[in-house]
Amino acid sequence: MCLAVPGRVIDIGEKDGTRMATVDFGGVVKEVCLEYLPDLQVGEYAIVHVGFALQRLDEESAKQTLELFAELGMLQEEFGDPWEQAAQAGGAPWPFTDDSDDSDDSDDVAQEATRQ
Amino acid sequence: MKYIDEFQDPDLARRLLDDIHSTVTRPWALMEVCGGQTHTIIRHGIDQLLPDLVELIHGPGCPVCVTPLEVIDKALEIASRPDVIFCSFGDMLRVPGTGRDLFQVRSEGGDVRVVYSPLDALKIAQQNPRNEVVFFGIGFETTAPPNAMTVYQAKKLGIRNFSLLVSHVRVPPAIEAIMQSPSCRVQAFLAAGHVCSVMGTGEYPELAARHRVPIVVTGFEPLDILEGVRRAVHQLERGEHTVDNAYARAVRPEGNPAALAMLGDVFEVTDRAWRGIGVIPDSGWRLSARYRDFDAEHRFSVTGINTREPAECRSGEVLQGLLKPHECEAFGTTCTPRNPLGATMVSSEGACAAYYLYRRLEITPTRTARTAAPAPTARTAERTATADAPLEASPVA
Numbered sequence: 327m328c329l330a331v332p333g334r335v336i337d338i339g340e341k342d343g344t345r346m347a348t349v350d351f352g353g354v355v356k357e358v359c360l361e362y363l364p365d366l367q368v369g370e371y372a373i374v375h376v377g378f379a380l381q382r383l384d385e386e387s388a389k390q391t392l393e394l395f396a397e398l399g400m401l402q403e404e405f406g407d408p409w410e411q412a413a414q415a416g417g418a419p420w421p422f423t424d425d426s427d428d429s430d431d432s433d434d435v436a437q438e439a440t441r442q
Numbered sequence: 443m444k445y446i447d448e449f450q451d452p453d454l455a456r457r458l459l460d461d462i463h464s465t466v467t468r469p470w471a472l473m474e475v476c477g478g479q480t481h482t483i484i485r486h487g488i489d490q491l492l493p494d495l496v497e498l499i500h501g502p503g504c505p506v507c508v509t510p511l512e513v514i515d516k517a518l519e520i521a522s523r524p525d526v527i528f529c530s531f532g533d534m535l536r537v538p539g540t541g542r543d544l545f546q547v548r549s550e551g552g553d554v555r556v557v558y559s560p561l562d563a564l565k566i567a568q569q570n571p572r573n574e575v576v577f578f579g580i581g582f583e584t585t586a587p588p589n590a591m592t593v594y595q596a597k598k599l600g601i602r603n604f605s606l607l608v609s610h611v612r613v614p615p616a617i618e619a620i621m622q623s624p625s626c627r628v629q630a631f632l633a634a635g636h637v638c639s640v641m642g643t644g645e646y647p648e649l650a651a652r653h654r655v656p657i658v659v660t661g662f663e664p665l666d667i668l669e670g671v672r673r674a675v676h677q678l679e680r681g682e683h684t685v686d687n688a689y690a691r692a693v694r695p696e697g698n699p700a701a702l703a704m705l706g707d708v709f710e711v712t713d714r715a716w717r718g719i720g721v722i723p724d725s726g727w728r729l730s731a732r733y734r735d736f737d738a739e740h741r742f743s744v745t746g747i748n749t750r751e752p753a754e755c756r757s758g759e760v761l762q763g764l765l766k767p768h769e770c771e772a773f774g775t776t777c778t779p780r781n782p783l784g785a786t787m788v789s790s791e792g793a794c795a796a797y798y799l800y801r802r803l804e805i806t807p808t809r810t811a812r813t814a815a816p817a818p819t820a821r822t823a824e825r826t827a828t829a830d831a832p833l834e835a836s837p838v839a
Contacts (some may be wrong), residue, residue: 357557362698363589378587387692390663394663413545
């Protein structure tokens with residue numbers, strides 16, 4: 327959660343009156359809120375934390391950071407399946423066996439992260 | 443300078459290290475505030491590359507670690523309710539409350555969901571109007587603005603089935619508390635870069651001047667840390683104590699004005715308890731009066747839950763820089779990532795987890811034998827079945 331990851335803006339639009347963007351994080355694409363960096367443009371890079379662009383970043387710095395994160399497996403840590411990671415860390419069984427009911431919406435949200 | 447070749451720019455790393463080695467004449471103790479910085483330091487062995495005279499002390503900057511047990515217990519109680527969809531960031535799943543964690547609540551049938559962004563939780567509230575959707579709002583100044591925006595959106599869109607369990611904390615009062623401690627050894631701070639991306643640097647000059655302590659705003663990549671240390675050491679050797687920004691590519695002095703404005707609207711400063719440390723005055727945020735309807739503590743009447751933290755976990759001392767993780771009796775024996783006593787061992791940002799993952803060779807047979815005494819709790823007994831893997835060679839040690 328602490329991680330703030332640089333990403334490149336692919337597309338900008340509006341949702342519920344809020345400025346939103348599609349942002350590419352080295353292959354993982356997510357929806358990001360631009361309300362705190364309203365003048366960010368398509369093609370620019372920003373530091374993104376929990377779905378919010380917080381500060382502009384130059385392209386070279388952003389690319390270097392993304393390469394480093396990928397090498398260290400930190401992108402997987404940030405965008406991978408958190409339940410599976412928690413299960414692995416704790417040695418608990420995975421997947422849950424009683425998953426008949428509520429995997430719908432949470433999975434929908436998780437599926438928004440897609441690999442290009 | 444073993445293993446320096448793994449740095450992104452080994453030549454620059456060598457130059458920075460040469461500069462630090464040639465500058466230092468006396469012992470200095472520097473605290474890195476951010477848990478992400480701690481992980482970078484341990485993962486890359488930066489503390490081992492530095493001169494013996496420069497000691498890095500790990501600070502309290504892991505939001506997962508400092509969230510009090512009492513708040514975790516409130517989260518567990520709310521998440522267990524049948525009408526509640528409880529949303530959280532993934533790194534809170536295994537943080538132990540009293541007896542269990544969110545992972546277990548989910549396995550017992552609770553509707554616990556992990557979201558990437560707080561706005562995802564709001565979306566879940568829109569999609570499930572008959573459920574109460576609660577988001578676990580923890581974190582420092584970097585995470586508070588996104589959560590503030592989410593509450594603002596909920597109010598604006600008239601979404602009534604959404605609330606926030608708030609446990610936000612602020613860095614400057616923590617620095618103040620550390621400096622006021624009689625046992626404080628910190629002589630300079632590496633301030634958390636992404637906190638300053640939001641807040642700017644305006645809160646620090648007064649702190650630096652009053653405590654005569656250099657504060658260097660630092661990123662969290664290996665070269666960022668070395669540059670932060672280099673600038674701090676230069677100040678210390680010259681007897682200076684100013685605020686210096688070594689992370690200018692992501693930190694502007696004014697921070698992010700839009701985020702600051704939203705923070706000021708949705709939240710107000712309050713005293714806040716830090717796990718293992720206790721209450722630090724003015725060190726947190728709570729929802730301001732205009733947004734109090736979105737406070738999950740009141741909505742679910744869990745304000746009466748008060749939990750005492752177990753004495754066997756010494757994470758409070760680790761968070762204050764008074765104890766290195768491997769100096770704790772329980773480290774690597776009765777306390778491991780699979781069987782954690784406290785949050786500093788659970789969180790991927792925690793100092794204990796960093797030492798365990800990258801410095802396993804420091805667990806000696808002597809210490810293991812000496813510390814085998816404490817009886818396992820129900821939680822530890824349950825998890826003993828999946829005992830930790832044998833100690834492996836550290837990539838940096």
